[in-house]
Amino acid sequence: MARISGLARDAVPADVAAVYDRQNAFYGDVLFNHRVLARRPTIFRGFRGVWEGLEASGELPARLVDLVNMRVASLIGCGLCMDINRAVGGAHGVTLDEFSQLPSHAASPAFSEAEKAALAYADAMTNVGNVSDDVFAALRPHFGENAIVELSATIAFEICIATFNRALHIESQAICVPPPPHPAGS
DSSP: OOSSOOOOGGGSOHHHHHHHHHHHHHHSSOOHHHHHHTTSHHHHHHHHHHHHHHHHHOSSOHHHHHHHHHHHHHHHTOHHHHHHHHHHHHHTTOOHHHHHTGGGGGGOTTSOHHHHHHHHHHHHHHTTTOOOHHHHHHHTTTOOHHHHHHHHHHHHHHHHHHHHHHHTTOOOOOSSOOOOOOOTTO
16 A cells, blocks of 8 residues: 555646546556655656656657666566556567566567667666666667667666655556466467
8 A cells, every 4th residue: 555645636736637637548547656746746747747758759769668667667676667667568569478588688589689788777777876887888889879868867767766656655556467377288
C-alpha cells in the first residue's frame, strides 16, 4: 500500500486533470505516481516536462528507450515502472521474451551491439553512477554525443521515477501483466 494517498481528478488543476484523462484513455487508469505527484502541481508539471521532453527529443529509437527503462526499473525493483515499460514497449514492438532476456543482455542474441552497449551503460548508471571508461567507450561507436546525452537523461530520469515510486511504496497497477508461462507440452 502506498505511503501517500493520491488525488482524484476533481481535486486537481485542469492541466493535471487533462493528463489524468490521457492516461485513462491509454492505460485504462491514471498512473498512481501521477496521483501522488498531483499533490504538488508544480512538481507534477516539472516531472511531466521531463517526460515529454524525453519523448519528443527523438534522438534514440523508442525500442532502445523501452529496453533501458525496463532494465533500470527491474534493477531498482519498481513494479509500476516495469508495468508501464511493458505496456509502452509492447506498443513499440518489444516482446515479453526480449524483456525476459534483459538480465543476460550481454550474451543475448535478441539485442544489437548498440542495445547491449546502452544496456551495459544503464546497468552502470543504476549502480550509483559507477560508469567505467570502458563502458562509456563502448557507446561511442553506436551513438553520437547528442544521443549519449539523451540516453544518460533517459536512464537518470528512470532511476529518479523508480526510486520515487519505491520510496513511497507505489506498486504495480497490473496495467500490462505478462501472461503466465504455458505448461510444458501445450
